[in-house]
Amino acid sequence: MNGHGRSGGRPTLEEVAARAGVGRGTVSRVINGSSKVSEQTKAAVEAAVTELGYVPNRAARALAANRNDAIALVIPEPEARFFAEPYFSEVVRGVGAALAETDIQLVLTLAGSDRERRRLAHYLSGHRVDGVLLVSVHAGDPLPELLVELGIPTVISGRRSAAETLPCVDSDNLEGAAEAVRHLLDRGRRTIATITGPLDVYGARCRLDGYRQALAAAGRPVDERLVAVADFTEEGGRRAMRELLERSPALDAVFASSDVMAAGARLELRAAGRRIPHDVALVGFDDSVVARHMDPPLTSVRQPIEEMGRTMARMLLERVSGGRGSATGTGGGPSVVLQNRLVVRESS
Amino acid sequence: MNGHGRSGGRPTLEEVAARAGVGRGTVSRVINGSSKVSEQTKAAVEAAVTELGYVPNRAARALAANRNDAIALVIPEPEARFFAEPYFSEVVRGVGAALAETDIQLVLTLAGSDRERRRLAHYLSGHRVDGVLLVSVHAGDPLPELLVELGIPTVISGRRSAAETLPCVDSDNLEGAAEAVRHLLDRGRRTIATITGPLDVYGARCRLDGYRQALAAAGRPVDERLVAVADFTEEGGRRAMRELLERSPALDAVFASSDVMAAGARLELRAAGRRIPHDVALVGFDDSVVARHMDPPLTSVRQPIEEMGRTMARMLLERVSGGRGSATGTGGGPSVVLQNRLVVRESS
DNA sequence: ACACAGTGTGGGAGCGCTCCCACAGTAGTC
DNA sequence: GACTACTGTGGGAGCGCTCCCACACTGTGT
Structure with missing residues (x-):
């Protein structure tokens, strides 16, 4: 195509500038949509960009601007x-x-094992992302602190405790659980058990509190033998259900803190010959695909998870770009709590 | 915090060099594990690296070395x-x-909609990854050609046709399907229907061929009314099963080209009052979680999918780094075909 | 006439690395 | 003792951007 120098390579800013008959700075301004550039020059630059098929070199941009145009979604599972x-x-x-x-x-970063966690920590300390979304954080997790230390803007989903310092998006776990239990009471169930998530997860604890509060509000005593702690897995739900059946064979309803655990519970109930919902009503949490496909379809508390993801991302973007101007950094910020909704199906 | 200059910043190569009392080049050599550096210097540099907690700046490295240390897994779904x-x-x-x-x-890049495809094409032409793994490619897809044009090393999973030009990892779809059908024949089934994937997917066509060949080998005629084309979705499987039941009510076995379609077929069979496996035997393909959790558990052809992923990645890495030395580039390369295995469960 | 604030614009400096050339040192050879 | 042939090593030159300062130019007010 052309003689010397570059030839095969992709066009650079400088080449676009030459083509448009302007300076490098001007092209950069147009590309970044920023400040004052006359309509005329802007048009000329844009023409040159399309003609040359110019695409900015991301590495160069990251290096010069000291940002990465990337955020990490960290899932410690x-x-x-x-x-x-x-x-x-x-x-x-x-x-x-x-x-x-x-x-x-x-x-997207999964970090289930300890080894992966270390890799992740190393990765993050390389400052290769401008911000981090942290999902499903357990209580003792050192990751959030690390991020604060590194000064990387972070938004977490599910506060770690009532006094969360990081910006955070949550659903109203307590109220959601309470609604589920009220629903079971309304259906005339008398002995309502619950299968909780791991109690070092704040959200799991809130759901348990919701269960307790709803019972208390209805003037029912809370029998601790009706509470079984599990770990959000199907197998855990199964084990918990077995325990519950042993301890309180007379139960006629179960509120599980997740659909997957409810699925486990269902298997165990079925194995024990209990019919759902005839003998035992079952309610889950999450309203995931599992819920709709279960047999019978599972009543479940629907969290606006997708909206939570959207909100988290938006909050993070704000901090990432806001942080460049102001000195906000990682500091404590607003927390958002979204509402849940009970979806009633045949299992209750 | 500070007015100008570094201070707060992360350590750079230069600082490590100063600390270790060596030159920039030497540190770079140590970091990249390359060529001749005396044991002594190497140790000194490594000490400096740990002391300073040095982590290379990826953007700078990418810019200077003209590579990205990143590959994309493209899933056009x-x-x-x-x-x-x-x-x-x-x-x-x-x-x-x-x-x-x-x-x-x-x-990880998902590109289901046309809009996303365009974004992806733009992304890729920005050369932000060193190589691409392409999964589940349909026949008319322009993506592979684009990648060849851009000179980006690519490995695809599932050849697009018998004469695939790109390096490729595949499982033996034909033989897997044939094995499934032979198994049904062995169990004494006489009227075996099949639900295929979209026929512009080469692998789906191979499975259909396997079905045909197995029947032919057993001296059975292939009745085209026993073949229903679907799209690998549950709903598609369901629709196909309905069709099949209408056209050939007497069928006593179904081979579905994916577990998810088998799940759809099962729903429809159940709705029609057919018992599995008593009235109709059902076999799927993929041996996914769905298969194990179905009721009854589904017999399925197990593909070594994880191994396929591993193999693809390894092939790509070889081309990416190999391509730097030799002029290999994207050119045609070896193809690997891995074996499948039938996992028999209660559905057949 | 002068100063003075604006608006666009060009281009230098520099981000932190890799590449590679040059050069010192050491060792082997004529 | 001067030659070549290494092996390590230092550091210049860039990679392609963004940032920002300096410099036109235009106006407006005195």
Whole structure:
């Protein structure tokens, strides 16, 4: 095509500038949509860009501007759970939607094992992303602190405690659980058990509190033998259900803190010869695909997960770009709580 | 905090060099594990690196070396299918495993809609990845050609036709399907229908061929009314099953080209009052989680999907780094075909 | 006439690295 | 003792951007 120098290579800013008959700075301004450029020059530059098929070199941009145009979605779970739990797919979708309009890349990071966690920490300390979305954080997790130390803007989903310092998006777990229990009471159930998530997850604890409060509000005593702690897995739900049946054979309803655990519970109930909902009513949490496909279809508390993902991403973007001007950094910020909704199906 | 200059910043190569009392070049050599550096200097540099907590700046490296240390896994499917179809999770796992040892980042790209495809094409022409893994390519897809044009090393999974030009990893679809059908014949089934994937997917066509060949080999005529084309979705499988039942009410076995379609078929069979496997035997393909959790558990052809992912990644890495030395580029390369295995469960 | 604030614009400096050329040192050869 | 042939090493030159300062030019007010 052309003689010397570059030839095969992709066009650079400088070449676009030459073509448009302007300076490098001007092209950069046009590309970044910023400040004052006359309509005329702008048009000329844009023409040159299309003619040459110019695409900015991301590495150069990152180096010069000291940013990465990338954020990480960190999911501290093993791969298996990531795919098994539809929760994550919705988060990813929401985050993706919020990012679609921007030129920001999403880096998905699973870190289930300790080894992977270390790799991740190393990766993050390389400052290769401008911000981090942290999903499903357990209580003792050192990751959030690390991020604060590194000064990387972070938004987490699900506060770690009542006094969360990081900006955070949550659903109203307590009220959602309470609604589920009220629904069971309304249906005339008398002995309502619950299967909780791991209690070092704040959200799981809130759901348990919702269960307790709803019972208390209805003037029912809370029998601790009706509470079984599990771990959000199907197998855990199964084990918990077995325990519950042993301890309180007379139960006639179960509120599980996740659909997947409800699926486990269902298997165990069926094995024990209990019919759903005739003998035992079952309610889950998440309203995931699992819920709709269960037999019978599962009543479940629907979290606006996708919206949560979208909100998180938007909050993070604001901090990332806001942080450049103001000195906001990682500092504590607003928290958003979204409402849940009970979806009633045949299992209750 | 500070007015100008570095101070707050992360350590640079130069600082490490100063600390170790060597030159920039030497540090670079140590970091990249390359060529001749005396043991002594090497140790000094490594000490400086740990003391300073040095982590290379990836953007600078990418800019200078003209590479990205990132490859893309492109999945031309909408998000919903990506999560619904366990196939992809296994691919991701395999690819992840192969990349775990390297310092190469995996960029996951879903491109279901046309709009997303265009974004992807634009992204790729920005040369932001060193190579591309292409999964589930349809016949008329322009993406592979684009990649060849851009000179980006590519490995695809599932050849597009018998005469695939790109390096490619495949499972033996034909033989897998044939084995499934032989198994049904062995069980004494006489009227075996099949639900295929979209026939512009070469692998789907191979499975259909396997079905035909197995029947032919057993001296059975192939009745075209026993073949229904679907699209790898549950709903598609359902529709296909309905068709089949209408056209050939006497069928006593179904081979579905994917587990998800088999799940759809099962719903429809059940709705029609056919018992599985008593009235109709059912076999799927993929041996995904769905298969194990179905009621009754589904006999299925197990593809070594994770291994396929691993193999693809390894092939790509070889081309990416090999391509730097030799002039290999994107050119045609070896293709690998892995064996499948029938997993027999209660549905047949 | 002068100063003075605006608006566009060009281009230098520099981001942190890799590449590679030049050169010192050491060792082997005539 | 001067030659070549290494092996390590230092550091210049860029990679393609963004940032920002300097410099036209235009106006407006005195």
